Amino acid sequence: AQTVTQSQPEMSVQEAETVTLSCTYDTSESDYYLFWYKQPPSRQMILVIRQEAYKQQNATENRFSVNFQKAAKSFSLKISDSQLGDAAMYFCAMKGGSEKLVFGKGTKLTVNP
Amino acid sequence: NAGVTQTPKFQVLKTGQSMTLQCAQDMNHEYMSWYRQDPGMGLRLIHYSVGAGITDQGEVPNGYNVSRSTTEDFPLRLLSAAPSQTSVYFCASSYGTHSLEQYFGPGTRLTVT
Numbered sequence: 649a650q651t652v653t654q655s656q657p658e659m660s661v662q663e664a665e666t667v668t669l670s671c672t673y674d675t676s677e678s679d680y681y682l683f684w685y686k687q688p689p690s691r692q693m694i695l696v697i698r699q700e701a702y703k704q705q706n707a708t709e710n711r712f713s714v715n716f717q718k719a720a721k722s723f724s725l726k727i728s729d730s731q732l733g734d735a736a737m738y739f740c741a742m743k744g745g746s747e748k749l750v751f752g753k754g755t756k757l758t759v760n761p
Numbered sequence: 762n763a764g765v766t767q768t769p770k771f772q773v774l775k776t777g778q779s780m781t782l783q784c785a786q787d788m789n790h791e792y793m794s795w796y797r798q799d800p801g802m803g804l805r806l807i808h809y810s811v812g813a814g815i816t817d818q819g820e821v822p823n824g825y826n827v828s829r830s831t832t833e834d835f836p837l838r839l840l841s842a843a844p845s846q847t848s849v850y851f852c853a854s855s856y857g858t859h860s861l862e863q864y865f866g867p868g869t870r871l872t873v874t
Contacts, residue, residue, distance in 0.1 A: 657801070681861055693804075693851065693865035700861075739803060748819065749794075749853075749863055751803040 650675045652742050654752035661730045662760050668715075669725045669755050671740030680744045682716070682723045687737040687754075696738070699723065727757075735759045762787050767852050767866035774842040774873045782837040782869050784852030790864070791857040793835040797821065797848040798868075804851065810835055811857075842873045 651674045661667035673682065684696040699707045699716050707714050711731075715724045727734055740752040768783045786793065794809035796819075806819030810829040824846060826838040835854075839846060852866040 652803075654803075691849065691868045693853075695862055698861055743861075748806055748809065751796075751805070753801055753803040 650677070650680075650742055650744050650748075650750045652740050652750050652752040654740050654755050656755045657753070658756045658758070660758040660760060661727070663730055663732060665730055666726060666728045667730055667757065669727075669738050669740075669757065671723045671725070671752055673721050673723060673740070673742050675721075675742060675744050677744040680742055682714075683741040683743070683749075684712070684714070684723075684725045685739045685741060685751075686734075687739065688733075688735070693739075697725065730759050732759050732761060764788065765852055765854050765864050765866035767850075767869050769869060770867065771870050772872070774839075774871065776843060776873060778842050779838070779840050780842065782839075782850055782852075782871070784835045784837065784866060785833050786835075786852075786854040786864070787833065788854065788856075788864070789832060790854035791832070792863075793829070793852065793854045794819070794863070795825070795827065795835070795837045796851045796853065797846075798851060799848050807837065807850075839871075842871075844873045847871060847873045 653672045680701045682699045686694045686696045697709045711728045713726045737754045739754045765786045791812045795807040796804040798804045805821050808827040810816045850869045853863040855863045
């Protein structure tokens with residue numbers, strides 16, 4: 649079975665600062681994909697960034713980057729230069745050999761002005 | 762493209778009532794799925810379909826039925842609503858098994874009293 653764990657139910661950051669959201673996972677698959685989704689108050693699920701497990705290089709999308717530690721089964725999200733619009737629920741998710749996407753329980757990020 | 766659409770956006774049911782949550786996509790996606798989102802639980806997979814005429818159970822299928830008669834539509838049926846089914850429901854779709862990105866609908870907030 650695949651599991652995704654987000655150990656931080658809530659996090660806060662000052663505007664323009666950097667914050668890191670943690671995620672660990674467990675799978676027996678050798679080929680899998682990892683994702684971070686953002687869910688703002690509008691409820692819409694927005695894909696922030698994704699990482700293929702076979703790639704050693706950490707994915708980056710503008711102010712969002714990941715620290716992928718395959719041996720430790722860790723996949724953290726770093727948000728640089730935090731903006732008020734980054735306030736949202738963030739979900740870590742994993743997709744293994746099947747079509748199924750498995751989600752963590754989420755981290756609520758608050759951005760303080 | 763309208764993407765993934767869901768109707769209704771909000772619904773209140775009495776215990777024992779039945780209803781169907783509608784989901785449609787206009788991207789010719791093979792894979793469609795239903796999730797429910799509860800506070801502190803993340804998103805959990807209810808049912809999914811890998812193509813017209815094919816459906817399978819996810820993590821929390823009890824109390825829900827699905828069918829997939831066309832590529833575009835994937836309705837979720839609650840035959841006898843229970844308060845435990847109060848949740849936000851998301852429909853998602855993707856091109857297929859190896860697609861990296863799932864496209865989510867805007868969600869339906871269901872309350873069962």
